[in-house]
Amino acid sequence: MQSGDMKNGMRQRLALVLAFLGIVLLLAGAVWRYGYAQGIDQLAARGQADLALAGDRLVGQLQRYRDLAVTMADHPHVRDVLAGTNTGDVDALLLEVADKSATLDLLVLDLEGRVAAAAQGALDRKLAAQPHVQRALRGALGWGHGPALPLTDRAFFHAAPVFAEDGGVQGVVLVVTDLNGIDYNWRGTNPAAFFTDSDGVVYISNRTEILFWQRPEGEAGLVTPEGAQPPSAPPTSVPMRSGSWVGGAIFRARRCI
Numbered sequence: 238m239q240s241g242d243m244k245n246g247m248r249q250r251l252a253l254v255l256a257f258l259g260i261v262l263l264l265a266g267a268v269w270r271y272g273y274a275q276g277i278d279q280l281a282a283r284g285q286a287d288l289a290l291a292g293d294r295l296v297g298q299l300q301r302y303r304d305l306a307v308t309m310a311d312h313p314h315v316r317d318v319l320a321g322t323n324t325g326d327v328d329a330l331l332l333e334v335a336d337k338s339a340t341l342d343l344l345v346l347d348l349e350g351r352v353a354a355a356a357q358g359a360l361d362r363k364l365a366a367q368p369h370v371q372r373a374l375r376g377a378l379g380w381g382h383g384p385a386l387p388l389t390d391r392a393f394f395h396a397a398p399v400f401a402e403d404g405g406v407q408g409v410v411l412v413v414t415d416l417n418g419i420d421y422n423w424r425g426t427n428p429a430a431f432f433t434d435s436d437g438v439v440y441i442s443n444r445t446e447i448l449f450w451q452r453p454e455g456e457a458g459l460v461t462p463e464g465a466q467p468p469s470a471p472p473t474s475v476p477m478r479s480g481s482w483v484g485g486a487i488f489r490a491r492r493c494i
Contacts, residue, residue: 284428291430295441298419299393303378305338306397306412315345315399318354319408327354341388342413345399346370353408360385364411369396373409376400382416382440391416391440391448416441 309315314330317323327345335343335356342357350365352358362385364370369379373396385392393414401407423443431442437452439459450459 287428287430291432294423295419295432299395299414301338302340302393302412302414303380303395303397305334305340305343306395306410307378309334309343309412310397310399310410315354315410316401316407318345319347319399320401328356328358331356339418340412341385341392341415341418342411344411344413346409346411348374348406348408350374350409357388359387360413362386367394367396369394370409370411372396373398373411374406376406379409382434385413385415388413389415389417393419 309331312330314323314325314327317325318327331343331345331354334340340356342355342360344355344358344360344364345353346364347353350363350370352364362383367381369381372379376398378398379394379396381394381396383392383394384390385394393416395412395414397410397412398406399408399410420441420443424445426443429442429444431439431444431447433452434440437454439447439450439452442448447459449462451462452459
């Protein structure tokens with residue numbers, strides 16, 4: 238009897254110990270889960286704040302170039318050169334304005350998209366076929382991004398319509414902004430952030446090594462322009478997405494950790 242009672246007592250104590258350990262593990266798991274969730278929420282909130290600041294900074298830097306396009310579209314010399322009545326050196330005027338505003342190039346286009354005057358005038362692309370130029374020719378402010386070779390491989394374009402006295406469009410003022418000058422002061426700052434266009438291509442970033450990499454839809458990381466995974470793991474982003482209006486175009490902003 239005593240042996241049986243001892244065995245029952247041992248089993249009861251063992252069951253109590255196991256139950257206690259189970260409760261401790263359960264509580265520890267709950268505390269870890271709560272702490273993990275709180276950390277993720279704080280990280281997400283900080284990421285949202287960083288994205289908002291980066292987006293506002295980019296918008297502010299590009300805003301002045303949009304304003305420049307609108308302002309120059311009302312300049313009397315611009316209207317005169319499109320009307321064929323200008324007697325001054327409009328190219329020199331545009332070059333002076335471009336130098337003072339740190340603009341890469343400043344062009345005046347006629348209704349056919351031909352260059353009537355320009356600060357540099359060395360762009361290779363067919364300007365008349367560009368969507369932002371076509372939009373401006375319809376009387377609205379146009380914008381876009383792409384290469385501006387041979388001047389730069391990353392540019393942002395603002396196209397403002399020039400209206401004649403009768404209210405019709407008589408041409409376009411095109412402001413070309415070098416994006417290398419926009420994100421130059423960001424490079425090396427923390428946290429790492431990048432902006433992608435509608436195709437998922439990294440077009441603006443404070444990390445030059447990931448420019449022109451692409452983020453496939455639904456994927457967590459980036460791939461190189463050749464479509465291959467980079468040799469080292471690319472920066473991953475917080476699971477969030479933020480859109481910032483940049484001169485009318487939406488860039489997706491991402492904060493990397």
